[in-house]
Amino acid sequence: MKITADSNVLLRVIVGDHPAQAKAAEDILRRAEVVAVTVPTLCEVVWVLAQGYKIAAADIAQAIRTLINGANVAVDRLAVEAGLAVLDAGGDFADGAIAVEGQRLGAELFVSFDKQAVRLLERRGLSTRLLAQ
DSSP states (O other): OEEEOOHHHHHHHHHOOSHHHHHHHHHHHHHOSEEEEOHHHHHHHHHIIIIISOOOHHHHHHHHHHHHTSTTEEEOHHHHHHHHHHHHTTSOHHHHHHHHHHHHTTOOOEEESOHHHHHHHHHTTOOEEEOOO
């Protein structure tokens, strides 16, 4: 069976705060031939862990790395690694993933009102522009 895991499934496994759901989530992820984990799902997971559970960025990054390195996990590794690099640098996971996906869709410039995102992405060698606020 090949599945796409929703953010609530991944959160149950990572957080384990609902034992029955955590077990069901672990079982389905383990049994699946392929677990597709989308970038939007990971953006949601990161946001919930940071905002809802107040988990430190380093711990979130480790949980995401553990998840994406599962033998049966299919993920847009380039976008996820970019998101993790920005998260590791103190920014938002989503900003890194968005910038890389935009490039792959043909964009040449990442534009934002977010000063931190622009600064962190520039450090990674991306062309950026901070829009006037």
